[in-house]
Each structure stands twice: as C-alpha cells, then as structure tokens.
Amino acid sequence: MVETLLRLQYSATDTVAATTAMRAVLGAARVATRSGAVAWEQVSLVDDGVTVSSIQARGDGIRLHVPGAAELLVVLVEAGEATLITGGMRIRLGAEDLGLIPISADAELRWSAARLQLFAIPAAPLARLLGVPRSAVRLHAPRIDPCSPELAEYFRRTAQLLTSDAFGAPEVYARDLVRSATVDLLTAIIVEAFELTNRSEDASDRDGTIIRRAIAEMRAHLTEPITVPEIAEAAGVSVRGLQMAFIRQLDVAPLLHLRQLRLEAARSALVDEANVGTTIADIARRFGYANSGRFSTHYRNEYGEAPSATLHRIRGTETPASSPDDYGAAEADLVQADERFGESGTPGADRTAGAAIPIDWAASDQSPVP
Incomplete structure (x- = not known):
C-alpha cells in the first residue's frame, strides 16, 4: 500500500x-x-x-x-x-x-x-x-x-x-x-x-440561453471535431447541465443534436453540389465520417432515403435498382475518390503501411457523457 x-x-x-x-x-x-x-x-x-x-x-x-x-x-x-x-x-x-x-x-x-x-x-x-x-x-x-x-x-x-x-x-x-x-x-x-444536478442548473429558466450558446458552438464546428465538454464550456454549464437543458427543451441528447445538425448540413451540401461532381464520400468526410456506410445509415434513418437517392433525384437520374441501400453507392463513391485523390481519398496522399486511419469523429462520442 x-x-x-x-x-x-x-x-x-x-x-x-x-x-x-x-x-x-x-x-x-x-x-x-x-x-x-x-x-x-x-x-x-x-x-x-x-x-x-x-x-x-x-x-x-x-x-x-x-x-x-x-x-x-x-x-x-x-x-x-x-x-x-x-x-x-x-x-x-x-x-x-x-x-x-x-x-x-x-x-x-x-x-x-x-x-x-x-x-x-x-x-x-x-x-x-x-x-x-x-x-x-x-x-x-x-x-x-x-x-x-x-x-x-x-x-x-x-x-x-x-x-x-x-x-x-x-x-x-x-x-x-x-x-x-x-x-x-x-x-x-x-x-x-443518481441523476444529480447542481441546483444552479436545475431550473429551466436559463435553458434557452444555454441551448442557443450550445447550438452556436455546434454550428461553428460542423466540419471539425468538438467534444460535448467543450460545448458545455462554451454554453457556460457543466456537461450534466447541458444534457438536462437539451432533454427538457428538445427531448434529445446534445451529441445526437450535433449529429442532426451535421446531417442537415450534409444534405444541403448534397443538394447544392449534386451537379459539380461532389461524391458521397466527399460529403461524408467533410462532416466527420470516415466510413461512408455509417454516414449512409445515419442519413437514411434521418431522411428516409439514402444519400445516393438524394443525388440521383437532384440530378434527375434514375437510382440503380441494384443499390436498394447506399452501401454499394458509398463504395463506388470511394473508388471515384481514390481515382481523383489517390488511394487514401485525400489529395496527394498514398495508402501505405502504417498510414493513419481516419476516425469517424461525427459518428462517435469523443468523451464519456452522462
């Protein structure tokens, strides 16, 4: 001892x-x-x-x-x-x-x-x-x-x-x-x-201010990593206080709301850039998804259609019958990205032994949240 x-x-x-x-x-x-x-x-x-x-x-x-x-x-x-x-x-x-x-x-x-x-x-x-x-x-x-x-x-x-x-x-x-x-x-x-809160954060009269500050911080980091503790600090409350405010007012956890905001931004990007050669893999990586299949799953759960369906609808083309889900489309997009940017899908990068593996910071919780 x-x-x-x-x-x-x-x-x-x-x-x-x-x-x-x-x-x-x-x-x-x-x-x-x-x-x-x-x-x-x-x-x-x-x-x-x-x-x-x-x-x-x-x-x-x-x-x-x-x-x-x-x-x-x-x-x-x-x-x-x-x-x-x-x-x-x-x-x-x-x-x-x-x-x-x-x-x-x-x-x-x-x-x-x-x-x-x-x-x-x-x-x-x-x-x-x-x-x-x-x-x-x-x-x-x-x-x-x-x-x-x-x-x-x-x-x-x-x-x-x-x-x-x-x-x-x-x-x-x-x-x-x-x-x-x-x-x-x-x-x-x-x-x-035991669902403890600090008494200064237990009342709902500050929820509006907390949520506005938190969402502003989220929107400022849609294309880069940010943790829930960092959002709580920007909102001026503890992580628990942030959680309680979101649950009381929006009935959703802060991390899930951040994901919704990123998916909204990704959908807008798909619509705006559908005819300029942007791929699903490009959009997925921009908003923190290294795994396009996971991005497609979250996107479909949120909007009821795969990202490829959104792209084909905007482009006025027919969705391939062989791709009922977007996993195949995501893989095809990754191939296109590899052809344009090199095997890693990043400009000027090569896929070699020991190369860094991209992390899904949009799809995972970067900190242990109550």
Missing part, C-alpha cells in the same frame, strides 16, 4: 467505539443499537479525492445516523441487508445494491448483520465534473437508488478498479493523473446513476 494513502483500521465491541470509528471518516456520525453492544470491524482508505470505508458489523438493530452529510456518500451493500432513510425516502438494500446520501442530508442506515462499503466524495471532484467552484457545489438529488442496473454495475466495477488496482498498486497510485481520473470516473458514474 502506498504510504501517502492513509489507512485507518478499527475494531469495536460497543457503540461508543464504533461511533469514534465513523467520526474519523465522516466527521459527524453516531452508531446505536438496542443493547449498546456491537461487533464492528472497519477499514478506511483515505485519499484527497475519495474515502472508502469497508465495514462489517453485527448487532441488535444497528443504526448509523449521519446528520447533515458533509460529503456525498454512496452505500454499497456487499452482503446482508440494510435500510436507508433520507430526505423522506426509504429504500431496502440487498447484496450489491447501492444507495445515496446527498450532501447536507440527514440520513440513517439500519441493519443487523451486513458487510458494506461506504464511499465519501468531497466537493473537489464534484466541482471539477460540474465545472463550478468548490464553494458553488449545491447538488439536487431526485433519487437515492440508481436509475439503471447497468450504471449500478458500472459503479461496482469502477469501485473495484479504484480500491484494488489504483489504491492497491504503488506504481499506479503514485501517478496523480491516473488516480484522479479514476476518482473522476467514479464521481461521474454517481452523478449519472
């Missing part, structure tokens, strides 16, 4: 000692049972980005009370059962279930015999993710259970990666960039899984 990672270990047979153990990592907390006796084992790993406490405890009606949580807390039950009560909500947690205790919330976790992990996320990684100052983190938590089993499983896997690999390997933990990126990934999953 790396020396800079603080490791705290506690054993307790009464609630006073168990309370001391929990206060060492949570600040304010209290452990109680009906009899006052408890069998409590706790190991806490304390890092500046996250604290992970593994707790195994048995007792007659154990209650862990957290008044006004100073950090964002996630409970992962590994064995046994527990009940989480907070903010007027109550959920029962079985093995591998997750529960959330929001920042500033009063919460109580109840169980009789269970093994669980408690993840405490301070404001710093949340502020980095939300793109706000640390003092401006004001989370709204609409739920205390994950919104999907897939995200819950992703959390469990990432938590295992953090505790076993990042915290367990000195060479990995010593790399600040790797360690902080793993913590940020875990934090991002929590934000998405």
